Amino acid sequence: xxxxxxxxxxxxxxxxxxxxxxxxxxxxxxxxxxxxxxxxxxxxxxxxxxxxxxxxxxxxxxxxxxxxxxxxxxxxxxxxxxxxxxxxxxxxxxxxxxxxxxxxxxxxxxxxxxxxxxxxxxxxxxxxxxxxxxxxxxxxxxxxxxxxxxxxxxxxxxxxxxxxxxxxxxxxxxxxxxxxxxxxxxxxxxxxxxxxxxxxxxxxxxxxxxxxxxxxxxxxxxxxxxxxxxxxxxxxxxxxxxxx
Amino acid sequence: xxxxxxxxxxxxxxxxxxxxxxxxxxxxxxxxxxxxxxxxxxxxxxxxxxxxxxxxxxxxxxxxxxxxxxxxxxxxxxxxxxxxxxxxxxxxxxxxxxxxxxxxxxxxxxxxxxxxxxxxxxxxxxxxxxxxxxxxxxxxxxxxxxxxxxxxxxxxxxxxxxxxxxxxxxxxxxxxxxxxxxxxxxxxxxxxxxxxxxxxxxxxxxxxxxxxxxxxxxxxxxxxxxxxxxxxxxxxxxxxxxxxxxxxxxxxxxxxxxxxxxxxxxxxxxxxxxxxxxxxxxxxxxxxxxxxxxxxxxxxxxxxxxxxxxxxxxxxxxxxxxxxxxxxxxxxxxxxxxxxxxxxxxxxxxxxxxxxxxxxxxxxxxxxxxxxxxxxxxxxxxxxxxxxxxxxxxxxxxxx
Ligand SMILES: Nc1ncnc2c1ncn2[C@@H]1O[C@H](COP(=O)(O)OP(=O)(O)O)[C@@H](O)[C@H]1O
Ligand SMILES: [Mg+2]
Numbered sequence: 292x293x294x295x296x297x298x299x300x301x302x303x304x305x306x307x308x309x310x311x312x313x314x315x316x317x318x319x320x321x322x323x324x325x326x327x328x329x330x331x332x333x334x335x336x337x338x339x340x341x342x343x344x345x346x347x348x349x350x351x352x353x354x355x356x357x358x359x360x361x362x363x364x365x366x367x368x369x370x371x372x373x374x375x376x377x378x379x380x381x382x383x384x385x386x387x388x389x390x391x392x393x394x395x396x397x398x399x400x401x402x403x404x405x406x407x408x409x410x411x412x413x414x415x416x417x418x419x420x421x422x423x424x425x426x427x428x429x430x431x432x433x434x435x436x437x438x439x440x441x442x443x444x445x446x447x448x449x450x451x452x453x454x455x456x457x458x459x460x461x462x463x464x465x466x467x468x469x470x471x472x473x474x475x476x477x478x479x480x481x482x483x484x485x486x487x488x489x490x491x492x493x494x495x496x497x498x499x500x501x502x503x504x505x506x507x508x509x510x511x512x513x514x515x516x517x518x519x520x521x522x523x524x525x526x527x528x529x530x531x532x533x534x535x
Numbered sequence: 536x537x538x539x540x541x542x543x544x545x546x547x548x549x550x551x552x553x554x555x556x557x558x559x560x561x562x563x564x565x566x567x568x569x570x571x572x573x574x575x576x577x578x579x580x581x582x583x584x585x586x587x588x589x590x591x592x593x594x595x596x597x598x599x600x601x602x603x604x605x606x607x608x609x610x611x612x613x614x615x616x617x618x619x620x621x622x623x624x625x626x627x628x629x630x631x632x633x634x635x636x637x638x639x640x641x642x643x644x645x646x647x648x649x650x651x652x653x654x655x656x657x658x659x660x661x662x663x664x665x666x667x668x669x670x671x672x673x674x675x676x677x678x679x680x681x682x683x684x685x686x687x688x689x690x691x692x693x694x695x696x697x698x699x700x701x702x703x704x705x706x707x708x709x710x711x712x713x714x715x716x717x718x719x720x721x722x723x724x725x726x727x728x729x730x731x732x733x734x735x736x737x738x739x740x741x742x743x744x745x746x747x748x749x750x751x752x753x754x755x756x757x758x759x760x761x762x763x764x765x766x767x768x769x770x771x772x773x774x775x776x777x778x779x780x781x782x783x784x785x786x787x788x789x790x791x792x793x794x795x796x797x798x799x800x801x802x803x804x805x806x807x808x809x810x811x812x813x814x815x816x817x818x819x820x821x822x823x824x825x826x827x828x829x830x831x832x833x834x835x836x837x838x839x840x841x842x843x844x845x846x847x848x849x850x851x852x853x854x855x856x857x858x859x860x861x862x863x864x865x866x867x868x869x870x871x872x873x874x875x876x877x878x879x880x881x882x883x884x885x886x887x888x889x890x891x892x893x894x895x896x897x898x899x900x901x902x903x904x905x906x907x908x909x910x911x912x913x914x915x916x917x918x919x920x921x922x923x924x925x926x927x928x929x930x931x932x933x934x935x
Contacts, residue, residue, distance in 0.1 A: 349848075351848055371852070371853060372853070375850055375851065375852040375853075376850065378848070378849075378850050379849065379850020379851075384848050384849070390841070390932065392845060403846065403849050406542055407846075407850040407855060408850065409542065412544060412545070
């Protein structure tokens with residue numbers, strides 16, 4: 292694949308839900324341009340459509356209208372299988388509720404994305420161990436989720452999101468279920484991985500502290516997305532290249 | 536297609552794990568499938584066994600055997616006359632051999648010792664050839680012996696006589712009831728054949744000339760004639776000819792003529808009834824078990840909506856989810872099928888004990904049992920698996 296990966300554009304994306312006779316438009320013409328390696332935060336009140344937006348960006352959901360371009364390729368018209376393949380190869384998800392599979396060990400959880408692309412069990416386990424090591428969970432590969440703390444679960448989930456070398460990491464309130472210190476550490480890990488691996492990171496958050504550590508900050512309100520003022524120069528953050 | 540194996544392997548491990556967790560439900564589904572498959576096994580096995588049984592017996596006896604019996608409530612108590620039975624071969628070209636029998640019963644003594652108790656069968660030479668009896672020593676009795684007190688002893692009786700120390704049995708004197716007979720022949724052991732409803736019981740019997748049997752039997756009437764139709768003659772023609780011969784000779788006589796061909800047909804009909812019964816029990820329990828399996832799978836899909844959604848988010852295609860659940864239901868029905876095979880073979884064995892057939896395990900029945908089980912898993916698992924594959928991942932991720 293030609294570098295750089297992880298760039299994406301949404302062009303006039305709208306999403307509406309119909310419940311009974313009432314149609315609610317959650318996204319009302321969202322335009323978004325993210326460059327490869329960007330570290331982006333999205334804030335917004337509850338119910339403003341953050342998760343909806345993330346599901347569309349992550350190819351789990353489709354916009355009602357509008358275009359979605361991933362690394363220069365329009366993916367709006369792709370079928371379900373193609374979207375699944377692309378999701379597997381291109382996107383890593385991190386959820387607020389962790390969403391680990393309860394019966395699998397940490398290592399087996401991390402293997403799942405690799406299994407769906409046909410990697411052999413032994414190789415998948417090897418790669419899972421390596422990345423668990425990287426996120427500081429090398430001692431816990433054989434633990435099941437109920438034997439892990441919240442912060443540890445989220446580290447496993449981050450390892451699972453990254454094991455397939457995606458171009459895009461989508462985190463929906465990743466620290467929302469964690470205490471302040473653990474949230475801090477988790478955030479630190481995401482920043483490191485963004486810097487280290489050049490993966491584009493999009494974080495949905497309620498926490499202004501988390502948002503401040505990102506290089507680009509956006510706010511969703513009334514179904515539309517606005518970029519906030521560029522962050523003050525000199526503060527800590529990514530060394531990855533940016534596009535304005 | 537590269538990479539399908541790791542997915543299937545992971546699916547299979549996942550399936551075993553999740554089935555082990557829902558023990559009670561799994562057990563209930565298994566029972567239905569088990570009974571269904573065991574009926575399939577018993578049905579196929581018994582069919583094969585009966586066919587093999589019939590083949591062996593008729594191979595030993597031949598399919599050209601006819602049995603002529605007087606009906607018990609016949610208006611002619613004197614039965615078939617010897618002359619008519621013997622004359623049958625001469626007069627009816629369709630009959631190659633005929634062997635009338637007068638049946639008595641007695642105790643056998645030799646040198647003052649009891650050497651047995653059993654049938655005293657008054658016969659002609661044809662009886663030995665039609666029933667494929669062979670001699671160890673001496674000769675068989677024949678019409679030429681008329682009413683002389685000669686006898687041929689069965690293998691068991693001969694053994695008992697040898698225990699008494701007599702080396703040569705031919706020439707010895709045997710007491711039947713209180714009448715003395717001279718042994719002229721000794722039979723080879725002969726396994727009983729169940730193909731015809733006539734028991735020979737040769738080993739425990741003593742055979743005497745038909746003309747001499749009248750003195751021993753309570754009812755000296757000829758009760759039975761075993762005949763063999765001539766080569767190339769249709770058995771129905773032979774039956775018709777026999778009937779018309781006896782109608783001319785003894786109009787009062789009511790005859791019952793049984794042919795080997797009819798017996799085979801009867802046996803087949805009996806097997807078909809059996810198969811139909813087992814088949815319907817089997818298919819009903821398969822359907823009941825299958826619906827149970829379907830139910831288990833539907834509950835499992837509903838309980839695992841979140842897992843399915845997570846897998847979809849991580850890149851599972853619909854068909855990956857579908858195959859995961861199909862594999863799970865096939866594993867379930869195959870496990871039931873394996874138990875069913877054991878149960879079915881046990882039932883088959885018991886039925887064989889009961890009917891006296893020889894038990895054998897037919898590869899065909901095991902294969903059809905496993906095949907049916909797998910097919911049931913695919914069939915009843917299809918709808919739940921499809922449902923799982925079509926779940927909306929976004930809704931699943933929000934489900935708690
Ligand atoms: N499947 C759906 N059907 C109907 N309405 C929905 C559905 N999913 C989300 N919504 C609505 O869309 C709005 C945005 O939801 P969401 O994207 O989850 O918000 P956020 O993540 O910002 O809290 C909410 O008002 C929610 O009720
Ligand atoms: Mg949300």
